[in-house]
Amino acid sequence: MSTPPDGLPIYRVLTGADDATFCRRVSEAIGLGYELHEGPAVTFNGESVIVAQALVWPAQS
Template identity: 50%
Template sequence: MSNGRGKRSTVYRYLTGPDDAEFCKRVTEALSLGWSLYGAPTLTFDATKGRVICGQAITKDVEDFQYTPDVKLSDL
């Protein structure tokens, strides 16, 4: 029995970058576009460049979404 709505899918992205204001802005932008934090952020040290690298997983529920390898998740 159909409820009149399409299939709902959860999509996943993993944002990474130097631990700076630009990384925080990217995460904030994703949140403002309906993405949600998924788990805790991660940190690692890039000894070659002498800087901390952040990572944050995010997810978003999308209606009527059919995954294909060429889909640009940041456009959802």
């Protein structure tokens, strides 16, 4: 597939609390065909750890 399904963009950044729900969202994107772009960014908001993970749709050659 040369483009992401369902009209999704080729570049996405998922953010959320560092929990199972966030991990499932990233895993689902990988399952669709996205690839991780670099490592995640992590911060602490005073209550919980917040993660941001960029994903890209692989370039077709």
